[in-house]
Amino acid sequence: MLFRPQKIVCIGAGYVGGPTMAVIADRCPDVQVTVLDLNAERIAAWNSDTLPVFEPGLSEVVSRTRGRNLYFRPQAEGLAALAEADIVFISVQTPTKTAGEGAGKASDLQYVEACARLIAEHARGHTIVVEKSTMPVRAAERIQQILSANQAGGTFAVLSNPEFLAEGTAIRDLQQPDRVLIGGEDPAAVVALKSIYASWVASEKILTTGLWSAELSKLAANAFLAQRVSSINSLSALCEQTGAEVSEVATVVGADSRIGPKFLQASVGFGGSCFQKDLLSLIYLCEHHALPEVAAYWQGVVDINEWQKRRFAEAVQQAAVNRRVAVLGLAFKKDTNDFRESAALTVCRALLHSGCEVVAYDPRVDGQRFAAELGNPAQFSLASSAAQALAGAGAVAVLTEWEEFRSIAWASVKLSPGATVCDGRNVVDRAAVQQAGFRLRVIGSAPD
Ligand code: NAD
Numbered sequence: 412m413l414f415r416p417q418k419i420v421c422i423g424a425g426y427v428g429g430p431t432m433a434v435i436a437d438r439c440p441d442v443q444v445t446v447l448d449l450n451a452e453r454i455a456a457w458n459s460d461t462l463p464v465f466e467p468g469l470s471e472v473v474s475r476t477r478g479r480n481l482y483f484r485p486q487a488e489g490l491a492a493l494a495e496a497d498i499v500f501i502s503v504q505t506p507t508k509t510a511g512e513g514a515g516k517a518s519d520l521q522y523v524e525a526c527a528r529l530i531a532e533h534a535r536g537h538t539i540v541v542e543k544s545t546m547p548v549r550a551a552e553r554i555q556q557i558l559s560a561n562q563a564g565g566t567f568a569v570l571s572n573p574e575f576l577a578e579g580t581a582i583r584d585l586q587q588p589d590r591v592l593i594g595g596e597d598p599a600a601v602v603a604l605k606s607i608y609a610s611w612v613a614s615e616k617i618l619t620t621g622l623w624s625a626e627l628s629k630l631a632a633n634a635f636l637a638q639r640v641s642s643i644n645s646l647s648a649l650c651e652q653t654g655a656e657v658s659e660v661a662t663v664v665g666a667d668s669r670i671g672p673k674f675l676q677a678s679v680g681f682g683g684s685c686f687q688k689d690l691l692s693l694i695y696l697c698e699h700h701a702l703p704e705v706a707a708y709w710q711g712v713v714d715i716n717e718w719q720k721r722r723f724a725e726a727v728q729q730a731a732v733n734r735r736v737a738v739l740g741l742a743f744k745k746d747t748n749d750f751r752e753s754a755a756l757t758v759c760r761a762l763l764h765s766g767c768e769v770v771a772y773d774p775r776v777d778g779q780r781f782a783a784e785l786g787n788p789a790q791f792s793l794a795s796s797a798a799q800a801l802a803g804a805g806a807v808a809v810l811t812e813w814e815e816f817r818s819i820a821w822a823s824v825k826l827s828p829g830a831t832v833c834d835g836r837n838v839v840d841r842a843a844v845q846q847a848g849f850r851l852r853v854i855g856s857a858p859d
C-alpha cells in the first residue's frame with residue numbers, strides 16, 4: 412500500500428497557511444493537521460471566534476475542523492507535533508529584501524531559512540518538507556543545504572507545492588483548484604503529497620514537474636496575471652484620451668478564446684502582497700542570470716502599475732473642489748480584509764502629501780491598522796459608513812470594488828456641490844451619480 416501521511420504540520424498561520432490547512436483538514440479527516448506560528452496573537456485569533464483572516468466560507472470550514480483534526484498552536488508549544496510530522500509545509504512570508512544584496516528586488520528568505528533550521532533541529536525519522544511559500548527558482552537548494560546540516564539524524568525530501576489561491580476566493584480556489592502543482596525529484600514524496608490532494612482534487616488536475624520548474628511556474632503565473640492587468644491599465648489611459656471605453660475594449664479582446672475574459676478589469680492598479688514582490692523577484696533573477704532584456708520586459712509591468720496609481724491620485728487631487736477627499740475602499744480587492752500593497756496606500760499617501768484631508772471607509776479593513784501603516788497622519792480619519800465618509804467631500808476616490816459601492820444612493824449623498832466621483836474600479840452607478848448632479852471620472856472612460 413502507498414504511504415498515506417497521517418500527520419501534517421504547517422509553519423505559518425497567515426493568509427495561505429491558515430485557509431490551506433483548514434481545507435486539507437476538512438477534506439482529509441484521517442489526517443491530523445497542526446498549524447504553528449511565532450505570532451501568539453495570531454494563533455489566539457485562529458482559536459477564537461474572530462479569525463485573523465476574512466475569507467468567505469473560511470469560518471464554516473474552521474468550525475467543522477478546529478479541535479477535530481485541525482489545531483493552531485504557538486510555535487514553542489508545537490515542537491512535539493513537528494517531531495512526529497510526516498509532512499511539514501513552510502508557509503511563511505517571502506517579502507522583498509530591504510537590505511543587503513538584491514535589496515528592493517530579491518526575495519527575503521530569512522523566514523523560510525529559520526523554518527528549515529527549526530525542522531532540521533526537531534524533525535525525527537523521515538520528513539517531507541514542502542515549500543508552500545512562493546520562492547525564487549532554486550531556493551529548494553538552500554533548504555536542502557540547511558536540512559542536510561542537521562545533527563539529529565533525520566532524513567528529508569524537499570518538494571515545491573506553490574499555492575495559487577487568490578484572496579477573497581481562497582476557500583473556493585482551494586476546494587476547486589484549476590490545478591495543484593507538485594515539483595520534486597523524490598517519487599515517493601511526490602506520491603505521498605499527491606495522496607493528500609487526491610482526497611478532493613481530480614488526478615488530472617494535479618500537475619507534477621521538476622523542482623525548479625515548479626518554483627519558476629509560480630513566479631511566472633503571477634507575472635502573467637499582473638501583466639494582463641498592466642496591459643489593460645495601459646490602454647485605460649488611451650481610452651480616456653480617445654473616447655474609447657476600456658470595458659468595451661476588454662470585452663472584445665477577451666472574447667477571443669485564445670485570450671479569455673478574466674483579469675482584464677481596468678483598475679486604479681493592482682495591489683496585494685504578492686504581484687509586485689513576485690515580479691521584482693523574477694526581475695532580480697533575470698538580472699542575476701545576465702538577462703537584462705527579460706528583466707526590462709517585466710519591469711515594464713511594475714512601472715505601468717506605479718504610474719496608474721500615481722495618475723489616478725493626481726486626477727482626484729485636481730478634481731477636488733475642496734481639500735476633503737472621501738476614500739471608499741482600503742482593501743487591495745473586495746472580499747478581503749487585506750490591505751498589503753493596496754492601491755489605497757499609494758493614493759492616500761499622495762493625497763495627504765498634496766495637503767488633502769482624507770476620510771476613509773472600508774467595510775472589512777481594520778482602519779486603525781491602515782492609519783498606523785500611513786504613520787497616523789492628523790489629516791487621515793476613518794468613517795463608519797460610506798455616507799459618513801462622503802459628507803462634505805470635494806472629491807471621492809473609489810479604490811476597492813466592494814459590492815456595496817455599486818448601490819450607493821447618490822441622490823441622498825451630501826457631497827460638496829460640484830464634487831467629482833473618481834471611480835478607480837468602474838463600479839459606481841454612473842447614471843445615479845450624474846442625476847444627483849455630481850461630476851464623474853471613471854478609469855478607462857473619457858471624463859464627462
Ligand atoms: P502572512 O504574512 O499572512 O503569514 C506568514 C506567517 O508566517 C505569519 O503569521 C508569521 O508570523 C509566520 N512566520 C514567519 N516566520 C515564522 C517562523 N520562523 N516560524 C513560525 N511562523 C513564522 O503571509 P501569506 O500571505 O500567508 O504568504 C505566505 C507565502 O505564501 C508567501 O511566500 C506568499 O508569497 C505566498 N502566497 C500568498 C498568497 C496570498 O494570497 N496571500 C497566495 C499564494 C501564495
Ligand code: UGA
Pocket residue numbers: 545574575576577578579633636640673674675676677678679680681682683684685686743744745
Ligand atoms: C494573486 C493570484 O491571482 C493568485 O493566483 C496567487 O496565488 C496570489 O496572487 C499570490 O501569489 O499571492 P491575489 O493577489 O490574492 O491573488 O488577488 P488577485 O485577484 O490576483 O488580484 C490582485 C490585484 O489585481 C488586486 O488588486 C485586484 O484588484 C487587481 N486586479 C485583478 C485588477 O486590477 N484587474 C483584474 O482584472 C484582476
